[in-house]
Amino acid sequence: MxxxxxxxxxxxxxxxxxxxxxxxxxxxxxxxxxxxxxxxxxxxxxxxxxxxxxxxxxxxxxxxxxxxxxxxxxxxxxxxxxxxxxxxxxxxxxxxxxxxxxWVDGDMLCQRAVTPEAARITGASLAMVHRVGPPPSAAPNEGRFGPKDLVVRCSRIASSSDPEARVLGDSLSEAVSSVAKRRDPLLPSGLVHGDLFRDNVLWQQSRIAALLDFESAHHGPFAYDLAVTILSWSFADALVPDIARAIVEGYREEREITPPERDALYDEAILATLRFTITRITDDAIRVGKRWQRFVERREAIERLGRSGFREVLGL
Ligand SMILES: Nc1ncnc2c1ncn2[C@@H]1O[C@H](COP(=O)(O)OP(=O)(O)OP(=O)(O)O)[C@@H](O)[C@H]1O
Ligand SMILES: N[C@@H](CCO)C(=O)O
Structure with a gap:
């Protein structure tokens, strides 16, 4: 930009x-x-x-x-x-x-180039961030995109320059509040990247040269971060189950997903779709070239699968 x-x-x-x-x-x-x-x-x-x-x-x-x-x-x-x-x-x-x-030489993968093997490596590197955690001297804060921040952002949607978005403030705000109430407060938590999209990973052939952009890193549930990664890497026109499952498999090579996290992934994924829908609507810099509608579609896709269907897709 x-x-x-x-x-x-x-x-x-x-x-x-x-x-x-x-x-x-x-x-x-x-x-x-x-x-x-x-x-x-x-x-x-x-x-x-x-x-x-x-x-x-x-x-x-x-x-x-x-x-x-x-x-x-x-x-x-x-x-x-x-x-x-x-x-x-x-x-x-x-x-x-x-x-x-x-300087790191490397290329971002386009969606068509995301193979199950690349997805596995991505999942494993996310888990490595979770395992390593923050420096002892600088514990991360709760971040800028938690449920309360998202609700505040929703109050600005009515004045959005995008007429299609303008009518969505209340329903998005209600959806955030509702999923926030269902969230399990005891999920394993620590340092999360918060934004591990394809454009934040540089590759040299088949290995990761760099994970980038820790600007959204914060203290939060690991399951939320895994959900963000699944949502951002596993959708072409529709959810690609092989990619989603490979991210989970790679993740589990580095860090096991606990039973409460398996239960929570559905709600964490819904919250993650809301996070990116809302920030794409309310942040003019992000909106360029990034359609918020994609995350509405992803939320609908996850809701259609339902809790158990989503877990089944993930092999959990
Ligand atoms: N060390 C590096 N060597 C080479 N290229 C880099 C390096 N760090 C970042 N880049 C390139 O610069 C781009 C932007 O970097 P970065 O993600 O830090 O910017 P940003 O303004 O925070 O953007 P965004 O939040 O949109 O990712 C990256 O997508 C990557 O292509
Ligand atoms: N990865 C975000 C932008 C930076 O937070 C998005 O695609 O909406």
Missing amino acids: AIRTIPADADLQSFLSAYGRGSPSNVRGLEAGTVNTSYAVNLGDDRYFLRIYEEQGHDGAEREAALLFHLASNGVPTPAPIATPDGTLVRTLAGKPAALFP
């Missing part, structure tokens, strides 16, 4: 020189992502990815950087932010928090 921040040359030079990795060249703004501004840049002979945080304050960006550093140090395939010689991970560029990462 847009390059929202263009730092002055002198500021960029001074920011990059602090890493002590050689002089910058080939600086290129990337039309990637929906939230942050990204640049590709060479320092000496190596390529780097520079992220300027557009929506997080310094504390939020530091929390995210500490999380990425911790995950990468524990074997999760995600690029760790690079520290300056004095150990700083997040600094200021053009008045905004910014961090530098190693």
Whole structure:
């Protein structure tokens, strides 16, 4: 998406020189992502990815950087932010928090390219994030997209610029409240990614080069995260059972799904469809190229299957 921040040359030079990795060249703004501004840049002979945080304050960006550093140090395939010689991970560029990462070559998979094997690997890497958990010094918060936040967002839907969406505020709000009441508060919980869509995974041939975009990471039920991943990877025109089941199988290679989680996956999936329907309607940056209707269709598909039908599709 847009390059929202263009730092002055002198500021960029001074920011990059602090890493002590050689002089910058080939600086290129990337039309990637929906939230942050990204640049590709060479320092000496190596390529780097520079992220300027557009929506997080310094504390939020530091929390995210500490999380990425911790995950990468524990074997999760995600690029760790690079520290300056004095150990700083997040600094200021053009008045905004910014961090530098190693460049990762890789490609996102399009839906047609998602094989059961890729789905299995994706499920396993999600479970690895759950197993590793957050850094001891920075426990994640409850996130920005819990049921209460979604209900608040629903109150803005009536003034949406999309006439088809405008009428849905009350029914979406009621659906969120109703599923929130059914949620099991004792589900195994911890660090969840919260947004492991296809565009947040880079592949090199058949292996994952990077899990990206931990901006939605928070403390929540693991079953919710698994449901998000199933919903975002397993639908072509309709649910593809082989893909959904392979995600679950891969997940279970790394972390077993407990009986209460198996029971809860249906409700967590309904909540996840509501989360993405509502944020796609209420967030103009996300709406570009991302249809909220897809998540209405996914919710209907899950509801048609019903609790036991959904579990059966997942092989649980
Ligand atoms: N270390 C990296 N090396 C190479 N490319 C990267 C790296 N990190 C991210 N990218 C690319 O930049 C894109 C945007 O990155 P990121 O997800 O951080 O941005 P964002 O603005 O938070 O966007 P969104 O929330 O839409 O995913 C990614 O989809 C990926 O293609
Ligand atoms: N992955 C989200 C956007 C970022 O949260 C979506 O597709 O709606």
